[in-house]
Amino acid sequence: MADTIPSTDAPVVIKAPSLLSMLWRDKLAFASATVLLIILAVAIIGPSALGDLATQQNLRGRNFPPFSLERGWVFFLGGDSLGRPMLARLIVAARSTILIALGTVLAAMAVGTTLGLIAGYMGRTVSEVIMRLADVIMSFPSLLIAVVVLYVLGPSIPHMILVLAITRIPIYLRTTRAEVLEIRERMFVQAAIVLGAGSLRIILRHILPIVMPTVITIATLDFAFVMLAESSLSFLGIGVQPPDITWGLMVSQGRPYLSTAWWLAFWPGLMIVLTALSLNLLSSWMRVALDPAQRWRLEARRTRDV
Amino acid sequence: MIKTIGQRTASSILSLFVLMVLVFFLSRLTGDPAVLFLPIDATEQMKEEFRRLHGLDRPILDQFWTYLGDLARMDFGESLRKARPALEVVLEAYTWTLPLALITITLVMAAAIVLGSLAAFKVGGFFDRMVSIISLIGASAPDFWIAIVGIVVFSIGLGWLPTSGVGTPLHWVLPVAVLFIRPFGLVVQVVRGSMLSALSAPYVKTARAKGVKNLPLIFVHTLRNGLLPVITVLGDQAAALLNGAVVVETIFGFPGIGKLMIDSILQRDFNVVMAAIMVTALAIFIMNILIDIAYGLLDPRIRY
Numbered sequence: 001m002a003d004t005i006p007s008t009d010a011p012v013v014i015k016a017p018s019l020l021s022m023l024w025r026d027k028l029a030f031a032s033a034t035v036l037l038i039i040l041a042v043a044i045i046g047p048s049a050l051g052d053l054a055t056q057q058n059l060r061g062r063n064f065p066p067f068s069l070e071r072g073w074v075f076f077l078g079g080d081s082l083g084r085p086m087l088a089r090l091i092v093a094a095r096s097t098i099l100i101a102l103g104t105v106l107a108a109m110a111v112g113t114t115l116g117l118i119a120g121y122m123g124r125t126v127s128e129v130i131m132r133l134a135d136v137i138m139s140f141p142s143l144l145i146a147v148v149v150l151y152v153l154g155p156s157i158p159h160m161i162l163v164l165a166i167t168r169i170p171i172y173l174r175t176t177r178a179e180v181l182e183i184r185e186r187m188f189v190q191a192a193i194v195l196g197a198g199s200l201r202i203i204l205r206h207i208l209p210i211v212m213p214t215v216i217t218i219a220t221l222d223f224a225f226v227m228l229a230e231s232s233l234s235f236l237g238i239g240v241q242p243p244d245i246t247w248g249l250m251v252s253q254g255r256p257y258l259s260t261a262w263w264l265a266f267w268p269g270l271m272i273v274l275t276a277l278s279l280n281l282l283s284s285w286m287r288v289a290l291d292p293a294q295r296w297r298l299e300a301r302r303t304r305d306v
Numbered sequence: 307m308i309k310t311i312g313q314r315t316a317s318s319i320l321s322l323f324v325l326m327v328l329v330f331f332l333s334r335l336t337g338d339p340a341v342l343f344l345p346i347d348a349t350e351q352m353k354e355e356f357r358r359l360h361g362l363d364r365p366i367l368d369q370f371w372t373y374l375g376d377l378a379r380m381d382f383g384e385s386l387r388k389a390r391p392a393l394e395v396v397l398e399a400y401t402w403t404l405p406l407a408l409i410t411i412t413l414v415m416a417a418a419i420v421l422g423s424l425a426a427f428k429v430g431g432f433f434d435r436m437v438s439i440i441s442l443i444g445a446s447a448p449d450f451w452i453a454i455v456g457i458v459v460f461s462i463g464l465g466w467l468p469t470s471g472v473g474t475p476l477h478w479v480l481p482v483a484v485l486f487i488r489p490f491g492l493v494v495q496v497v498r499g500s501m502l503s504a505l506s507a508p509y510v511k512t513a514r515a516k517g518v519k520n521l522p523l524i525f526v527h528t529l530r531n532g533l534l535p536v537i538t539v540l541g542d543q544a545a546a547l548l549n550g551a552v553v554v555e556t557i558f559g560f561p562g563i564g565k566l567m568i569d570s571i572l573q574r575d576f577n578v579v580m581a582a583i584m585v586t587a588l589a590i591f592i593m594n595i596l597i598d599i600a601y602g603l604l605d606p607r608i609r610y
Contacts, residue, residue, distance in 0.1 A: 132321070132324075135321055136321060136324050136325060139321065139325055139587070141329075141567065141571075141583065143552060143568055143571055144329065144332065144333060144571055144579070145332075147336055147571050147572070148332050148333070148335055148336050151335070151337055224446065228448045231448050231450075232448065232449075232552075232553050235448075235450050235553060236556065236568060238568075248448070248450075251448075251450060251451060251454065252450075255454065255557075258454060258457060258458055258462065259458075259462045262458050265451070265454050266454075266455070266458075269447075269450075269451030269454065272447075272448050272451065273446050273447045273448075273451065276445070276446035276447070276448075277442060277446040280442060280445050280446055281442075
């Protein structure tokens with residue numbers, strides 16, 4: 001008898017597909033991940049492989065129009081106002097753009113999550129102080145922070161990361177705190193307390209693993225946002241300064257030539273759009289894939305998620 | 307209600323004060339206006355005189371107390387750049403930013419509610435796809451790049467719209483269109499999500515069973531219940547617009563608060579920066595109270 005009735009406590013074991021095969025099934029997310037990997041690889045390898053190609057000025061190639069192989073493949077996307085090949089410049093700029101965004105997200109995530117864990121787990125006073133601090137950061141004009149840091153510490157990529165990281169901390173802080181407030185009331189945390197686990201152990205071993213998927217999803221989304229913020233600051237002239245170069249700065253340098261050479265501002269902007277688009281698509285996939293409650297949508301073979 | 311507003315005001319004034327102190331001292335770290343305002347060959351004596359004239363030679367704490375005293379009399383000081391009261395300069399810029407923000411947010415609200423509801427009604431349909439495409443563009447494309455592409459296509463290429471400045475209604479088209487995209491993308495997703503859950507409520511089934519047509523079903527029966535979370539997000543977006551769209555205003559040469567802010571920061575016009583921050587804070591504060599009132603109107607169950 002027992003064999004004929006599917007028993008509830010021993011369900012048919014379906015081999016859980018790996019993250020990679022789940023990614024392969026969602027073609028859009030897979031394409032995004034591929035694009036991001038290519039950009040990352042180019043950003044890491046590209047600049048050293050190019051040598052000084054990106055800085056070599058050639059006044060005869062000034063504003064050289066794109067889509068022509070006459071001057072070699074590096075000029076396929078055109079030349080800039082000093083006759084430097086756009087393609088090479090884009091590759092060099094990719095490194096600093098990615099570096100700044102990555103550094104910012106990691107720094108803001110580390111500090112914000114730590115403070116959020118503390119604010120959520122510790123008593124009311126600590127929590128209040130941290131939250132008011134977050135309020136002040138959020139209402140402080142980020143342009144002013146940028147100018148202060150730029151003037152007092154000098155323009156450089158690490159300082160740029162500092163400026164952006166300060167403004168992004170509240171996002172991680174608030175999310176983490178909200179989650180911790182809910183998680184710490186759950187039974188397993190109570191059980192851990194009863195068993196005599198210390199605060200540090202509870203936070204790191206019991207609460208952090210549950211908060212992490214949310215934080216990582218936000219970080220992916222935030223990566224795109226930080227990239228846009230950095231490019232806006234660089235565009236306004238209070239971000240990265242030449243000879244350092246990012247995509248945002250390239251758009252700003254191409255702006256005076258809009259009516260004669262559109263490609264100067266167009267390509268770097270397109271690179272920003274492409275990267276941010278991939279990040280957004282990947283992040284919406286991750287939101288489902290990393291959430292145990294929603295994962296079945298991707299695991300179920302023929303179900304298409306809505 | 308009155309009590310809530312009172313509490314709100316108290317906590318807002320407190321955080322505004324902290325913000326003011328921070329801005330006052332931090333902005334003075336960024337350098338000496340005398341160097342920026344006087345010609346390069348100005349003598350040390352001329353610089354001294356400039357500093358004394360604007361009270362910049364006194365100890366910084368001393369300057370701060372004077373500033374607080376003046377502020378108590380609603381005196382925000384003078385603008386270094388324009389030699390006019392700072393408050394006047396800020397309010398003038400605000401008469402440009404306010405209509406820009408209002409037009410944009412009204413369009414966002416109307417478009418997001420209509421398209422978002424239709425998208426939720428038929429998930430996976432034409433409107434749904436259109437909505438998700440626009441949302442993705444809004445979340446991924448930097449606004450300065452959209453603005454630049456807009457200028458290249460519509461002003462330089464087709465010659466339909468002016469590239470920058472203000473004056474005719476046509477000057478407003480590109481700035482509003484560029485500012486529209488990101489808030490629309492965000493708000494429409496919220497409308498879609500909240501309408502999806504509102505449409506699955508039992509009373510919708512009842513209405514449908516009674517033979518209510520689709521459009522009244524969406525816009526008369528369900529919409530009001532789906533609007534609450536939308537108002538919250540809409541408020542955040544409106545606050546961002548009231549802060550001034552620095553990048554878009556700079557590109558289109560729009561004389562609003564965002565452009566004033568960046569110009570004043572770059573030229574160390576401290577009094578204008580402070581006045582701009584406070585006027586913006588006031589505008590956002592008023593808007594938040596309006597949103598609370600809107601909550602009460604939409605859902606009579608909410609009491610303060």
